[in-house]
Amino acid sequence: MTGRRAPGMPPPVDPSRVHALIVGIEVHDAGSGWDLPGPARDAVRFRRLLRAADVPDAQIRLHLAPLAPYEPGVPYLPADHATLRRVLVRELPLARGDVLWVWWGGHGVLDRSGHLRLFCADATTADKVGIDLDSALARFAGDAVPGLPRQLWIVDACETFEEALAFREPLPSDTLPVGQRTLVHQQTVLRAAGRGRAAANDPVRATGLFSDVLLGLLADRAAVLPAPPDPEELFPAVRARVAALRAAGRTLQCPEIRLQSPERTEVLPSGGRSRGTLVRAVDALLAYPLMTDPVERQTVVAALSPRVTATMPRHSKARTDATNILTALTRRHPEALWDLYDALVSVDDDPGRASALSYALRELLATGESTHGRG
Secondary structure, three states: OOOOOOOOOOOOOHHHHEEEEEEEOOOOOOHHHHOOOHHHHHHHHHHHHHHHHHOOOOEEEEEEEEOOOOOOOOOOOOOHHHHHHHHHHHHHHHHOOEEEEEEEEEEEOOOOOOEEEOOOOOOOOOOEEEEEEEHHHHHHHOOOOOOOOOEEEEEEEEOEEHHHOOOOOOOOOOOOOOOEEOOOOOEEEEEEEOOOOOOOOOOOOOHHHHHHHHHHHHHOOOOOOOOOOOOOHHHHHHHHHHHHHHOOOOOOOOOOOEEEOOOEEEEOOOOHHHHOOOHHHHHHOOHHHHOOOHHHHHEEEEEEHHHHHOOOOOOHHHHHHHHHHHHHHHHOOHHHHHHHHHHHHHHOOOOOHHHHHHHHHHHHHOOOOOOOOOO
């Protein structure tokens, strides 16, 4: 890159000083019920962007567990727990360079301590092995990693609450060793889903919605690669595109970005978090397809106690009716919100929708928000 840089454009970097860990996991030892078409294809697309920016192939660690080969001739390494842990603990920390890109696509869950656990390809229902993202971030922000001062971590995985999934076996404890904290590293972490939410996937196109958005935006900024784009310019664009997908009813996720540097640590707000808790609860309720049908909606409401429904105002339009239902329950019978939840999940047991609704109802109960005005 020659000439004067445009305002706001990050400084150029030498591609030979760039390293990347790219992970895309579509199949697991748990069986076909865990299949997730998309992450491997997205990972290969991201690798293509870095190669086009002249990052040496030897410095791109591609780890896949694909349902099918997406790009013949592109070699990749396994995505099992032992391999990925070895890369994070032993191999990458030895890399000498200026920039680290980490891209991870696959299944995830927010554990009870609030850490995002990213499942590896050899995860089973009885042994859900995975990488603790928060532990990995802490390791790569300390003296265990003397190089790679500029880091961009991109994670497209669900952050569904562990307790909402009712796992029969607990998650195994496996934090990575962390050294002494330093003031050297600058980490930008982009997470697709947001706390307690599912990350939407398009199985027909075989891509994650967040990954597809981000890959498009990175392609638009190919001129600055392989330097990480300015996160405060990139994230509003991510947020706007995902907000459009939410408005179209394609997802409930609210991406999050965390900036950590010697100068500051902060989480930039996502567009979804500025909306009222009632609005989010209504969105979570209407994410259930049956709630848009008046007959099926009435079947769910009829499962509630007559004492609760006797004075509940109703409406023929789905959104107005959902708002009335939640408002009435929040005002007069807050305990019945969980009866409504039980009635829904007994008919539609989709774990992503259940987690989003559970989170929204807890948030609604915590604030006591309703539609009535002041006075």
